[in-house]
C-alpha cells in the first residue's frame with residue numbers, strides 16, 4: 322500500500338515516509354492509494370472484537386509494507402491502553418465516549434498511535450518533533466510521546482494563552498518532551514516551527530518531523546473507533562445507524578469516512594459544527610468559502626478553513642453531489658449548545674461537553690428532517706465534560722470531578738523553557754541543547 326498526495330504531484334510513498342514527511346512535498350495531504358474492504362466474515366463477527374483486535378486487522382493493510390505484525394502489535398497495544406465505551410443515552414441514541422485517554426479527548430487516539438509509530442520508525446536515528454500548539458493538540462502529543470524512547474519532542478506554546486489544565490499537561494510530561502513557553506502568540510509559535518522546517522542548515526544537522534493533525538499517522542487510527550463503535554452497537558441492535566460527528570478540522574469525520582470505505586455499515590455521517598459552518602455551507606451551496614474563525618464555547622471546533630477538507634474531497638472524487646449522499650451538515654450557536662447541555666442533563670442525567678452537545682443537536686435536527694423520531698444515532702463524544710468545567714458547571718449547577726489521572730497531573734511541577742519569539746534563540750537552542758534554561762515556576 323502506498324500513500325499519494327491530494328495534490329497528485331508527489332511520488333507515492335510507503336507508510337513510514339508518509340509519517341516522517343507529514344506533508345507531501347507538493348504541499349498536499351497524504352491519502353492511501355486504495356482502501357481495503359474488510360471481509361464479510363469480519364463484519365459478521367464484529368461484536369466479538371476488541372478495539373485492539375480491530376486495530377490489528379484494519380491497520381495492517383496500510384502498514385504491512387514497512388512493519389511486520391510484531392511492530393504493529395506493539396504500537397497498538399501501547400497506544401490504545403484506555404477504554405472507549407458506547408453508552409446508551411435513550412432508546413435510539415448512543416454516545417461513543419472517545420475521551421478516556423490521558424488528555425480526555427479523542428485526539429489521544431491519533432496522537433498516541435503516531436507517537437509510538439515514530440518511536441518504532443526512529444530506530445537508532447534521533448528524530449526531533451516540533452509542535453506549535455494553542456493547547457489541545459500539544460497536550461495530547463505531550464502525553465502520547467512521554468513514553469517514547471527514540472524521539473525528542475519540542476512543544477512551543479504561547480505563554481499565558483493556554484488553560485491551566487492544558488499548561489499542566491504540556492509542561493509535566495517529562496521524559497523527552499520539552500515544553501517551550503514563548504513570550505508571544507500561537508502564530509509566533511507556528512512561525513518559529515515553520516522557519517525551522519525551512520532552514521537547510523538545521524535540517525542537515527537534525528532529523529525534524531511534525532506531529533500535527535494533518536499527519537496520516539494521526540488520521541488512520543481515527544477510523545478504528547468507528548468500527549469499534551459498531552462492534553459495541555451490534556451487541557445492542559442489528560440495524561444500521563447514522564453517526565453524528567462534532568467537527569472542526571474534519572479529521573475525526575474523515576476517520577469515519579475511511580471506515581466507510583473499508584465497509585462499515587452506516588447510513589450517513591452528520592458533520593456537526595458550531596457557527597464556524599464553512600463545511601455545512603459547502604454541502605448546501607456547493608461552493609467552499611473559507612473564513613476567519615470565530616470564537617465559541619466549543620473552541621476546539623473554531624476552524625474557518627478545515628485542513629482535512631482536501632481529503633474528504635479526494636474520497637468523493639471532488640464531487641459535492643457524491644458527498645451529499647453520505648454527508649449532512651448542521652451548525653449551532655453557543656446558546657443552542659448550552660440549551661442542549663442543560664436539557665440532556667435534566668432529562669437524562671448525562672453530562673455532555675460543549676462539542677458533544679453539538680453532535681447531539683445535529684442528531685435531533687437530522688431526525689426531524691427525515692421525519693423519523695426513532696432513527697438510531699451514534700454521537701461521537703469528543704471530550705470529557707470535566708475538560709470544559711468552566712462552561713458546563715454553571716449550566717448544570719453541579720461540579721464535575723476531574724478524573725484521577727488528571728488530578729495527579731494538576732499536582733505535578735511545571736517545567737518549561739522560556740523564550741522570546743526569536744528564531745535566532747530557538748535555533749541555537751535546538752542546535753546546542755547544553756544550557757537548558759529550565760525554569761520551574763508554580
Ligand SMILES: *Cc1c(COP(=O)(O)O)cnc(C)c1O
Pocket residue numbers: 426427428457567568569570571572573574621622676703704
Ligand atoms: C479537535 C476537536 C474536535 C474537532 O475535531 P476535528 O478532527 O478537528 O474535526 C472536536 N471536539 C474536540 C473536543 C476536539 O478536541
